[in-house]
Amino acid sequence: MIALEMGASSRMIGMLKPGQRVVVMGPTGAPTEVPESSTVLLLGGGLGNAVLFSIAKAAKEKNNKVIYFAGYKKAEDIFKREEIEAATDVVIYSVDSGQPIPAQRPQDKSFVGNIIQAMIAYASGQLGEIPIPLNEASRVIAIGSDRMMEAVTKARHESLKPYLNECHEGIASINSPMQCMMKAVCAQCLQRHVIPGTNEEVFVFTCFNQDQKMDEVDFANLNSRLKANSLMEKISNKWLDYIIEKHSLMKV
Ligand code: FES
Structure with missing residues (x-):
């Protein structure tokens, strides 16, 4: 398992101590074909x-x-x-x-x-x-x-x-924002597709299958959805900076 320190939750992984129990949850997705x-x-x-x-x-x-x-x-x-x-x-x-x-x-x-x-x-x-x-x-x-x-x-x-x-x-x-990651439950991960040729609009659950046909994905829609969390991510990161400094928390 590889954790990349990108936001508040992933940065906190660096503070886990050896032997500490961790519960991991993620999109089950589908194996890449x-x-x-x-x-x-x-x-x-x-x-x-x-x-x-x-x-x-x-x-x-x-x-x-x-x-x-x-x-x-x-x-x-x-x-x-x-x-x-x-x-x-x-x-x-x-x-x-x-x-x-x-x-x-x-x-x-x-x-x-x-x-x-x-x-x-x-x-x-x-x-x-x-x-x-x-x-x-x-x-x-x-x-x-x-x-x-x-x-x-x-x-x-x-x-x-x-x-x-x-x-x-x-x-x-596709890296849509997700919530339940349990395949077709909360619909947070819906991704808009437009079928080339017919222009038919379709929505798919990204947590069901992350691998999507490039030519069908509406990337403008994906970009605007990803940006929706940007403010909260910045605030959480600042809050974590504050907590780390105040309590002198160390990375292990
Ligand atoms: S993240 Fe909830 S249905 Fe996909």
């Missing part, structure tokens, strides 16, 4: 990489070739590098700015820029030899911020289009 004996293209943005390397492992176990773009804000954000490399055929590390992440294996690449620019640089040969062309991939799975996944969704039809297999399936791991 991975094809067999094919090629998958995995795109991880920041925290998304904490989940994506497990999907890479599952894909490898099903005899897939795995191309993995691991995007971070800065080089020091990287974690679980060994696990990522153990489950992939080629990794392209990118950072938005600053020092690049040096590649360790001969087939891996390094880039400074966003993940879409990294994909274009790889696919067009700017990063040198292309061990596996992007258009071999039958499935593209993106996990990152809603903005990153929206950018990938659009770029597949624009700047990335010449490099991708036109029949590929694009999947985004």
Whole structure:
């Protein structure tokens, strides 16, 4: 289990003491579907990489070739590098700015820029030899911020289009706000979809299945829902800062 200190509750995890009992609750979701004996293209943005390397492992176990773009804000954000490399055929590390992440294996690449620019640089040969062309991939799975996944969704039809297999399936791991996480109970996690072609409006429970077809997801709706909690998150974080300082609480 990996806990990333993002908000008040996750920051409190750092204060748990060894041996302390913890009750964990989360969306049960659905296992990510991975094809067999094919090629998958995995795109991880920041925290998304904490989940994506497990999907890479599952894909490898099903005899897939795995191309993995691991995007971070800065080089020091990287974690679980060994696990990522153990489950992939080629990794392209990118950072938005600053020092690049040096590649360790001969087939891996390094880039400074966003993940879409990294994909274009790889696919067009700017990063040198292309061990596996992007258009071999039958499935593209993106996990990152809603903005990153929206950018990938659009770029597949624009700047990335010449490099991708036109029949590929694009999947985004949607991070809707949740409450009960018990599948179709509270409806807090509803995500709006618009079906391409018919423009039919559909709502799905994200806690039932986080993996959703990129081209159906209404990302503007997702972004505005995610922002709805922003004020409470900031206030909780400030309150926690105050409590930590007042009571000299220490991380374990
Ligand atoms: S979070 Fe309650 S139904 Fe999905």
